[in-house]
Amino acid sequence: MNNLWVFGCSFTAGQDMISKNNQYYQLKKRYSKLLSKELNFREKNLSECGASNFWIFRRVMRKLKSLMRHKNNIVVIQWTSPYRYELPTRIDDVYFSLPYLDFTIPELGTPDGSEINPLIKEYENLSKDFIAKSYNEKWLLESSYNLQFTLYHTLENLGIKHIHLFGWPSIVNDLVKLDKFLDKPFINVTTTEKAETLRHPNEKENFNLKERLMNKIIDLNYMEKQE
Secondary structure, eight states, rough: OOEEEESSHHHHHHSSSSOOHHHHHHHHHHHHHHHHHHTTOOEOOOOOOTTTHHHHHHHHHTHHHHHHHSSOOOEEEEEEETTTEEESSTTEEEOOETTSSSBBBBBOTTTTTOOOHHHHHHHSSTTTHHHHHSSSSHHHHHHHHHHHHHHHHHHTTOOOEEEESSSSSGGGEEEGGTHHHHHHHOOEEEEETTTTTTOOOOOOHHHHHHHHHHHHHHHHTTTOOOO
C-alpha cells in the first residue's frame, strides 16, 4: 500500500484541535488522516510536539530509505519556528527544544505525571531567555532557511514526491515561491490573534489544509505518476 509520510511539529500532530484535548478525536481529524483516506494511502505521521526545524530535517533524512521504497509515496513537510533550537542533554539523542524547558524530546516522564522527567530538575537553572542570550537571530533564521532549502532539493534530486508548507505567517520566507511549497501557511493569524499566544489549527483549518494539499497533489500530477 502507498504511504503518505508527514513531518512537522504540534500543528501536524493535531494538538489542541478542539477545546477539550481528545487525542483519539484529533488523530481522526488531523489533516494527514483526512488526506490519507482520500488518497487511499497509509498515514505515516511522524510529527513531534515542540519539534524544531533541526529535528524535522533530521527525521526526514533518517527516513530517506523508507521514503524511496515505493515511487508512489508522497511526503508532506510542515516547517515550524526558526527560533527553536536543540539543546543536547547528557543522554544520547535526548534534548530540550528551546525555548521549552518543561519537557524533552523524547519525553522521559510518564504521561500521567507519576514520574517526573529527571532532566527537567537538572536543567532548571537555565533561564527562559537562554536562547535569546546565546544565539544570534540572523544565524537562527539562516540555519532554518538552509535546512529547508537543502531538504527540498535533496528530495527533488532523489525523485521523491514532496510538498512543503509553513505553519503560520510570521515564519514564511521566500522559499514559498518554489513550486512544491504551498503558497499560504497552515493558518492565517489575524491582527487580534497576533497579540495573543499562537494557537493551534482547529478542525476546520485541518480540513481546509487537506483540500489545499489535495489540489497541490493534482497540480503536480502526483496521482497520474502512479507506478
